[in-house]
Amino acid sequence: MVNQSEVEFVETIVPMDFNYNIRAGKPIEDYLRGMAQKKIMGSKCTKCGKVVIPPRNVCGVACGKMEMVEVDQTGTLQNYTIGHVKITKGLMEPVEEPVVLGMIQLDGTNSLLVSEIRGVDPKQVKKGLRVKAVWKESPEGKFDDLAYFELAS
Amino acid sequence: MERKVAIVSHVQTKHSSDIGMPRERMLFNLVKELHNKVGITRHDVDSYVLCSNDFEAGRTISTVFEDTPVGAYMKDETKVEMDGIMALIYATMRILSGQFDTALVVANSLGGSQFRPFLIMEYQLDPTFDRQVGLINELNAGAFQARSYMDKYGLDEWFLDAISARLLRNGAINPYALRSKDDATPEYVASSEYYYEPLRKLHCYPFSDGACAVLLACGEKAKELCEKPVWIKGFSNSLETCRLGERELYTSPSTKQAAEKAYKAAGISDPANEIDVAEISAKFAHQEPIICESLGLFPEGSAEDVAKNDLAEITGKMPISPSGGGICTYVFSAAGLINVAQCCQQLTGEAGDAQVPNAKIALAHGQDGFCAQHNSVVILSSEEG
Numbered sequence: 001m002v003n004q005s006e007v008e009f010v011e012t013i014v015p016m017d018f019n020y021n022i023r024a025g026k027p028i029e030d031y032l033r034g035m036a037q038k039k040i041m042g043s044k045c046t047k048c049g050k051v052v053i054p055p056r057n058v059c060g061v062a063c064g065k066m067e068m069v070e071v072d073q074t075g076t077l078q079n080y081t082i083g084h085v086k087i088t089k090g091l092m093e094p095v096e097e098p099v100v101l102g103m104i105q106l107d108g109t110n111s112l113l114v115s116e117i118r119g120v121d122p123k124q125v126k127k128g129l130r131v132k133a134v135w136k137e138s139p140e141g142k143f144d145d146l147a148y149f150e151l152a153s
Numbered sequence: 154m155e156r157k158v159a160i161v162s163h164v165q166t167k168h169s170s171d172i173g174m175p176r177e178r179m180l181f182n183l184v185k186e187l188h189n190k191v192g193i194t195r196h197d198v199d200s201y202v203l204c205s206n207d208f209e210a211g212r213t214i215s216t217v218f219e220d221t222p223v224g225a226y227m228k229d230e231t232k233v234e235m236d237g238i239m240a241l242i243y244a245t246m247r248i249l250s251g252q253f254d255t256a257l258v259v260a261n262s263l264g265g266s267q268f269r270p271f272l273i274m275e276y277q278l279d280p281t282f283d284r285q286v287g288l289i290n291e292l293n294a295g296a297f298q299a300r301s302y303m304d305k306y307g308l309d310e311w312f313l314d315a316i317s318a319r320l321l322r323n324g325a326i327n328p329y330a331l332r333s334k335d336d337a338t339p340e341y342v343a344s345s346e347y348y349y350e351p352l353r354k355l356h357c358y359p360f361s362d363g364a365c366a367v368l369l370a371c372g373e374k375a376k377e378l379c380e381k382p383v384w385i386k387g388f389s390n391s392l393e394t395c396r397l398g399e400r401e402l403y404t405s406p407s408t409k410q411a412a413e414k415a416y417k418a419a420g421i422s423d424p425a426n427e428i429d430v431a432e433i434s435a436k437f438a439h440q441e442p443i444i445c446e447s448l449g450l451f452p453e454g455s456a457e458d459v460a461k462n463d464l465a466e467i468t469g470k471m472p473i474s475p476s477g478g479g480i481c482t483y484v485f486s487a488a489g490l491i492n493v494a495q496c497c498q499q500l501t502g503e504a505g506d507a508q509v510p511n512a513k514i515a516l517a518h519g520q521d522g523f524c525a526q527h528n529s530v531v532i533l534s535s536e537e538g
Binding site: 014016020022024025028052053054060079080081082083084085087089090091092101103110111112113114115116127143144 | 211212268269270271272273275279280281282283285286287288289290292293296297300301304346347348349350351352394396397398399402
């Protein structure tokens with residue numbers, strides 16, 4: 001029998017590059033409409049009162065109907081990591097300057113939002129820092145309108 | 154009377170970053186080895202549960218060309234597209250139903266050479282929010298989880314280095330492991346570069362090619378087919394929310410829930426003392442203590458004490474992952490099933506240098522998703538009981 005490990009293979013590249021148009025549902029549509037007006041929209045449970053981002057129709061914990069609410073743009077850093085690499089389409093490469101990513105609890109919310117934190121020395125980052133949202137100059141109703149967070153003075 | 158199910162035999166590949174052959178050849182060789190080991194042909198197997206993933210294989214119905222090499226054609230065959238331990242649970246239930254006496258579980262993927270594991274993981278994110286925002290990937294999510302545990306219990310990064318070092322040393326005595334280092338120290342691990350702080354290269358799983366096959370049978374049949382069946386005493390699984398920002402990442406409620414059910418079925422009331430060895434699916438060093446603590450094997454927040462007192466060593470009080478675990482090999486789709494195979498080796502006394510003396514009850518764990526979102530637990534015993 002041929003020893004397969006000694007056979008030289010010609011590799012074929014099989015791309016699977018599809019784009020889907022998914023109807024995200026009203027809560028995410030409202031979130032994006034909020035982005036266009038520099039507002040962060042969450043949803044509040046009419047049963048347990050919890051406020052979460054991203055917004056949704058039904059609370060996963062209390063099963064109550066949720067209503068859209070605008071949330072505060074200032075919050076507390078609850079978790080963070082300093083990225084020395086970035087991953088693009090599954091491929092990892094080093095970055096020149098370390099990037100600070102945080103999990104932020106916006107005031108009055110019960111969930112954490114992941115965002116980049118800029119204008120802070122990576123060595124100084126710690127849990128509990130107060131941060132505020134920074135927007136793109138001309139928001140277009142897209143996810144990246146909320147550009148990053150910076151230290152709240 | 155309720156049926157009993159046992160593992161008759163198991164085989165796995167020598168895992169590699171590039172196994173150097175097509176998946177079909179790898180599976181044919183693997184299952185042929187199992188046939189020869191047990192002394193059966195494909196006609197002795199009633200039911201097949203295959204485990205692979207369309208995204209990972211790069212084609213729809215990833216098992217479509219696996220049927221032939223594993224001998225499942227013109228047979229009862231089904232597929233699981235999760236961790237391999239779920240395929241084992243499914244096969245166990247098929248035998249428990251009384252419809253089949255034997256079942257072969259085969260799991261595989263080529264994460265080292267065929268696809269990009271971090272990209273596959275991105276497709277597990279919520280498509281209408283997290284994937285759109287585009288900030289979360291498996292590594293930074295893992296880093297958040299590690300930080301969450303460190304902040305909760307006031308620990309520095311040393312325990313991560315100690316866990317990886319222990320696993321790399323264990324990997325050196327596991328002939329199937331991909332990555333290993335027989336003299337690994339925490340300092341050696343700490344000298345590898347940071348990916349996302351606090352996670353370094355050697356705190357993370359290596360991209361692995363590999364496969365594993367496990368043959369199950371009902372009690373009577375298992376005794377006919379082998380001398381030392383390994384009995385499946387209990388199993389369960391549980392899943393947490395997909396919202397990373399709404400989970401307590403320092404703990405694992407889903408592992409806790411799965412373990413409670415599996416322990417109840419197996420009649421285990423004091424896991425830390427009754428379980429002799431555990432194989433844990435931890436893709437990152439910090440996941441091992443989080444999962445072990447939720448399994449009740451160690452007290453909460455004890456990662457540093459466990460490492461300092463060598464409690465998780467093969468010679469320790471509660472040996473964890475004598476195979477080297479996810480730091481040495483992590484084969485997508487097969488990782489949990491490989492853990493089951495490693496536990497079987499321990500229970501039949503075939504684990505060689507990694508053997509835990511007098512191991513009678515073992516726990517195999519499998520996970521899926523971001524930050525171990527989905528956890529499965531299987532309790533195995535060398536005694537029929």
